[in-house]
Amino acid sequence: MRKVKTQKIAILLEICFFAVLIGFYPFLWPVLLFVALSYIPAKVLKK
Amino acid sequence: MLRSIIKFARIRIIATCFALVFVGAAAAGGLDLRVAAGLLMMIAFTVHANSINDYTDREIDAINLQNAGDRPLVSGDISNRQFWLIHAGSVAATLALSAFFGWRGVVLSAIVLLIDYAYSIRPLRITDRTFLSPVLLAITYTYYSFTIGFWAVANSPTYPWLLTAGLCLGFMARLLLKDFRDVKGDQQHGKLTFLLRFGPRVTTVVSGVLWAASMLLVAAATSYAYGVVLSLIVGALLVWYWLYKLARCPQIREQEQIVAVIARVGNGAILMILAHLLCVQQTGLSTSEVQLIPLAIGIVVILGKGLYVRPNA
Numbered sequence: 001m002r003k004v005k006t007q008k009i010a011i012l013l014e015i016c017f018f019a020v021l022i023g024f025y026p027f028l029w030p031v032l033l034f035v036a037l038s039y040i041p042a043k044v045l046k047k
Numbered sequence: 048m049l050r051s052i053i054k055f056a057r058i059r060i061i062a063t064c065f066a067l068v069f070v071g072a073a074a075a076g077g078l079d080l081r082v083a084a085g086l087l088m089m090i091a092f093t094v095h096a097n098s099i100n101d102y103t104d105r106e107i108d109a110i111n112l113q114n115a116g117d118r119p120l121v122s123g124d125i126s127n128r129q130f131w132l133i134h135a136g137s138v139a140a141t142l143a144l145s146a147f148f149g150w151r152g153v154v155l156s157a158i159v160l161l162i163d164y165a166y167s168i169r170p171l172r173i174t175d176r177t178f179l180s181p182v183l184l185a186i187t188y189t190y191y192s193f194t195i196g197f198w199a200v201a202n203s204p205t206y207p208w209l210l211t212a213g214l215c216l217g218f219m220a221r222l223l224l225k226d227f228r229d230v231k232g233d234q235q236h237g238k239l240t241f242l243l244r245f246g247p248r249v250t251t252v253v254s255g256v257l258w259a260a261s262m263l264l265v266a267a268a269t270s271y272a273y274g275v276v277l278s279l280i281v282g283a284l285l286v287w288y289w290l291y292k293l294a295r296c297p298q299i300r301e302q303e304q305i306v307a308v309i310a311r312v313g314n315g316a317i318l319m320i321l322a323h324l325l326c327v328q329q330t331g332l333s334t335s336e337v338q339l340i341p342l343a344i345g346i347v348v349i350l351g352k353g354l355y356v357r358p359n360a
Binding site: 035 | 061065078314322325326329343344
């Protein structure tokens with residue numbers, strides 16, 4: 001349970017980091033696109 | 048049928064191909080509208096490669112991937128006729144989109160489509176060959192995606208062979224690990240993969256060496272930018288740690304999770320390289336920004352995705 005919570009916090013922090021980064025450096029949008037694709041959970045892809 | 052096309056496309060593979068197209072375009076000096084055609088091409092190409100491979104491997108997959116929802120031929124989601132319609136459509140779409148890149152784009156795509164058949168169909172059936180299989184697969188996916196991105200940009204500079212070679216080696220290191228989950232079916236069908244021939248320890252050691260070689264080439268290709276080098280070192284340490292664990296892990300489920308972590312570290316490294324190339328060509332950035340932005344992205348993505356295994360990976 002605690003492990004899952006830690007993972008959720010890590011993902012949230014990562015999203016915040018990229019949101020701030022893209023705000024300052026919009027030319028990095030391809031990086032954000034790739035990060036967004038990586039957030040699609042495995043179980044959704046296998047449905 | 049659309050759902051089956053998406054399943055043949057394998058979003059994770061497409062995401063990596065997309066990233067490589069962007070890396071190629073960024074290495075050529077910028078993003079062009081033709082990059083969009085390149086991205087669509089990657090979808091068509093991936094559907095082609097996976098559909099023919101799934102078709103020829105359907106009996107092995109029925110053993111290895113009984114409960115995998117992303118194998119429409121195993122789950123019986125599509126008819127034979129629908130399958131061939133999807134497959135033929137992927138050929139047509141790949142070749143038609145290649146026209147955006149001129150004759151060299153069409154020729155390269157035709158070669159890659161032929162390699163897809165040689166990889167899966169007898170008499171060549173490269174997928175069964177211990178050494179050629181990971182080498183050819185890595186070169187095809189990496190070189191094709193990267194080059195299409197590179198060609199998408201008008202007046203592109205000299206082709207960056209060093210960077211392409213580094214990316215190919217990294218992909219090879221990853222592909223050596225893909226057979227961990229398939230051991231049972233591969234054994235039953237006499238498919239002598241690198242893993243079955245040499246065992247988990249040798250496979251993980253070779254993968255680790257390839258990762259190191261890839262790191263050195265990419266570092267050289269980016270003129271040893273410290274942001275890139277530091278991120279690569281962090282990534283390599285993590286990968287070697289997980290490879291060590293993988294070599295000693297007897298459970299297939301755990302092996303799958305570890306391989307997924309290593310793949311995420313690899314993808315993180317590609318992202319960091321992309322960020323580096325985008326920063327280098329951007330005017331108005333200070334020297335320290337050019338170094339620190341890729342470093343920050345590299346550390347966040349590589350550490351964020353490579354420190355722990357995800358139970359649902």
